[in-house]
Amino acid sequence: MNKYRTHNCNELRKTSVGNSVTLSGWINKKRDHGNLLFLDLRDNYGVTQCIIDKDNSKFKELEKMQLETVIKIEGKVIDRSNETINKDISTGEVEVTIINFEVLGTCKELPLPVFSDQEYSEEIRLKYRFLDLRRKKIHQNIILRSKVISFIRSEMIKLGFLEFQTPILTSSSPEGARDFLVPSRLNPGKFYALPQAPQQFKQLIMVSGFDKYFQIAPCFRDEDARADRSPGEFYQLDLEMSFVEQEDIFDVVEKLMIKVFKNFSDKKILFEKFPKITYSDTMLKYGTDKPDLRNPLIISDITKLFVRDDISFEIFKKLVKKGSIVRSITIKNIKDKPRSFFDGIDKWAKDQGSSGLAYFTLEKNQKISGKGPVGKFFSEESLIELMKLTNAEVGDTIFLSCGKQSDVEKILSLARTKIAEELNLIKDDHFAFCWIVDYPIFELDELTKKIKFSHNPFSMPQGDIHNLDLSKPLSLKAYQYDIVCNGIELSSGAIRNHIPELMYKLFDIAGYSKKDVENKFSGMINALSYGAPPHGGIAPGIDRIVMLLANEKNIREVTMFPMNQNAQDLMMNAPSEIEESQLKELSLSLKTKK
RNA sequence: GGGGGUGUAGCUCAGUUGGUUAGAGCGAUCGCCUGUCACGCGAUAGGUCGAGGGUUCGAGUCCCUUCACUCCCGCCA
Numbered sequence: 001m002n003k004y005r006t007h008n009c010n011e012l013r014k015t016s017v018g019n020s021v022t023l024s025g026w027i028n029k030k031r032d033h034g035n036l037l038f039l040d041l042r043d044n045y046g047v048t049q050c051i052i053d054k055d056n057s058k059f060k061e062l063e064k065m066q067l068e069t070v071i072k073i074e075g076k077v078i079d080r081s082n083e084t085i086n087k088d089i090s091t092g093e094v095e096v097t098i099i100n101f102e103v104l105g106t107c108k109e110l111p112l113p114v115f116s117d118q119e120y121s122e123e124i125r126l127k128y129r130f131l132d133l134r135r136k137k138i139h140q141n142i143i144l145r146s147k148v149i150s151f152i153r154s155e156m157i158k159l160g161f162l163e164f165q166t167p168i169l170t171s172s173s174p175e176g177a178r179d180f181l182v183p184s185r186l187n188p189g190k191f192y193a194l195p196q197a198p199q200q201f202k203q204l205i206m207v208s209g210f211d212k213y214f215q216i217a218p219c220f221r222d223e224d225a226r227a228d229r230s231p232g233e234f235y236q237l238d239l240e241m242s243f244v245e246q247e248d249i250f251d252v253v254e255k256l257m258i259k260v261f262k263n264f265s266d267k268k269i270l271f272e273k274f275p276k277i278t279y280s281d282t283m284l285k286y287g288t289d290k291p292d293l294r295n296p297l298i299i300s301d302i303t304k305l306f307v308r309d310d311i312s313f314e315i316f317k318k319l320v321k322k323g324s325i326v327r328s329i330t331i332k333n334i335k336d337k338p339r340s341f342f343d344g345i346d347k348w349a350k351d352q353g354s355s356g357l358a359y360f361t362l363e364k365n366q367k368i369s370g371k372g373p374v375g376k377f378f379s380e381e382s383l384i385e386l387m388k389l390t391n392a393e394v395g396d397t398i399f400l401s402c403g404k405q406s407d408v409e410k411i412l413s414l415a416r417t418k419i420a421e422e423l424n425l426i427k428d429d430h431f432a433f434c435w436i437v438d439y440p441i442f443e444l445d446e447l448t449k450k451i452k453f454s455h456n457p458f459s460m461p462q463g464d465i466h467n468l469d470l471s472k473p474l475s476l477k478a479y480q481y482d483i484v485c486n487g488i489e490l491s492s493g494a495i496r497n498h499i500p501e502l503m504y505k506l507f508d509i510a511g512y513s514k515k516d517v518e519n520k521f522s523g524m525i526n527a528l529s530y531g532a533p534p535h536g537g538i539a540p541g542i543d544r545i546v547m548l549l550a551n552e553k554n555i556r557e558v559t560m561f562p563m564n565q566n567a568q569d570l571m572m573n574a575p576s577e578i579e580e581s582q583l584k585e586l587s588l589s590l591k592t593k594k
Numbered sequence: 595g596g597g598g599g600u601g602u603a604g605c606u607c608a609g610u611u612g613g614u615u616a617g618a619g620c621g622a623u624c625g626c627c628u629g630u631c632a633c634g635c636g637a638u639a640g641g642u643c644g645a646g647g648g649u650u651c652g653a654g655u656c657c658c659u660u661c662a663c664u665c666c667c668g669c670c671a
Contacts, residue, residue: 031631033627033629033634034625034626034627034628036629036630037628038629038630038631038633047631053628066622067621080629083629084629084631089631110604113606113620115632116605116621120605120606121600121605122664123663124605174671175671176670178670221670227666229670353597457671458671459671564663
């Protein structure tokens with residue numbers, strides 16, 4: 001028999017009454033009645049109420065024990081009388097009379113209470129993460145994460161995927177995010193990079209003939225943090241398949257996501273067949289490539305109205321003449337909101353750095369007119385045309401934004417969320433998945449006016465790949481796709497370009513010579529020249545999936561040991577300074593900052 | 595790199611128009627209490643009000659600088 005426990009703290013039931021037991025755990029809470037002490041003992045599994053009174057010679061000693069001390073209790077399981085049963089815990093019908101106890105781990109005065117539902121500053125939580133992780137909610141989140149990962153792993157294996165590990169020390173990649181670099185001792189002046197994703201390796205695995213690969217892969221990107229983006233590292237369900245088309249990837253991922261989300265959440269999945277939205281459609285209708293489809297509000301383009309002579313909204317007309325666009329959001333049932341609501345939205349938009357949002361409500365007395373600050377600028381005919389373009393009806397309110405396309409998209413995307421939240425239009429108990437498809441391969445760099453890859457340079461262009469018309473590169477689409485849930489981008493993927501000649505051509509358009517490509521992607525290009533299968537894949541973000549399932553808004557609530565916003569681990573003191581001798585060994589010297 | 599928010603006891607927070615000795619709950623320490631499950635009651639200790647500078651007869655409160663944490667923009671093929 002184990003010397004620490006015969007049962008865990010969530011095992012004892014009425015059937016155990018009369019048994020002698022040994023329990024070990026943390027002192028979760030004490031209720032001291034002076035001559036009678038209730039003590040809740042907690043472990044990973046649950047809580048058991050233990051009890052001791054002054055007749056026991058150990059009473060005084062136990063009464064003085066700090067919360068969170070680890071103790072072993074020997075005692076007897078006894079029945080609780082009806083009126084003292086605690087229905088909130090599963091061991092609540094019984095309790096353990098303490099006969100003897102032993103301290104296994106002492107505890108200093110706590111910097112943060114464990115038994116409390118209070119919120120604490122992240123600073124203290126991260127510094128004492130081991131205490132924070134004992135707290136119920138985050139403890140359960142981390143357990144959920146473990147279960148989700150196990151579930152995914154077993155589903156992937158069932159689907160015939162093979163799990164492989166890929167190198168953590170690899171080469172720096174010229175495209176994409178900033179790399180974390182590791183100096184090489186044996187190769188002075190040279191650096192490894194931590195992989196931003198196992199992108200090239202998984203393609204090499206396909207070229208190696210393994211057909212279906214997956215990995216719960218750590219990815220390292222040296223980028224600034226957000227609520228849904230940990231600095232440093234995160235995890236992806238990285239997967240790749242050979243001899244597949246886009247639909248084959250969708251099929252695997254849709255089935256997997258539905259299984260995972262049904263298994264681990266009670267929320268309803270809005271579309272079991274995930275809608276496919278083209279990139280250009282989503283940018284128009286939602287202003288973003290990660291739309292929250294729980295939100296019913298839709299954006300419309302009404303630029304062409306502003307050449308009409310019967311609209312006298314001169315500011316917008318002038319801007320449109322110079323190339324600006326006008327888009328609008330239509331909202332139902334808010335015409336009776338107070339003026340302060342509308343002005344509040346306008347002010348909010350200005351605070352977001354935009355030039356604000358114009359608005360008016362469609363009215364009909366004798367004829368249709370616009371009510372609100374800019375309503376008077378519109379004739380009846382122009383409003384009828386606007387109603388056609390926006391699917392608006394009399395009584396609806398229209399918010400308008402005019403400006404550069406990317407600015408209009410950005411502010412209306414934010415406004416769509418803001419307004420829906422204010423009006424409570426977003427159903428919180430739903431998951432709304434969708435695919436974003438048909439991404440353009442190239443885009444124009446606004447600063448340099450040069451053509452650059454808009455996403456993954458290894459994606460396969462759509463169309464006849466043997467006779468591709470490269471004369472209009474900006475209109476080329478790729479077999480590149482994102483999966484989005486509730487406005488959170490879960491993952492990007494693509495059918496890869498496995499034809500070296502075509503890759504050279506595409507890189508050429510983005511300004512890379514054949515030599516550049518061979519230098520930067522030698523491993524890949526070389527491999528693709530020795531019989532590469534058509535292949536493609538995707539990499540859903542594990543942390544974000546768990547975040548959605550745990551109903552958390554912050555990724556650190558589902559990450560065991562996250563870093564803070566400045567990419568510091570307050571518990572381990574990372575990053576830290578290193579010895580001069582270590583630097584020397586690596587042939588490095590530091591330029592000391594002033 | 596830029597913008598917003600926050601910073602007062604170990605923890606969570608209050609602190610009025612600038613005005614006496616900066617408060618509460620939890621926690622800690624001590625005492626009382628045999629059926630609690632957020633046990634109750636009483637007492638005690640605990641504060642460079644993030645730091646520095648300024649305005650003022652007087653600053654937790656107003657101004658400037660700075661630091662930390664956080665949210666957002668940039669960035670994230």
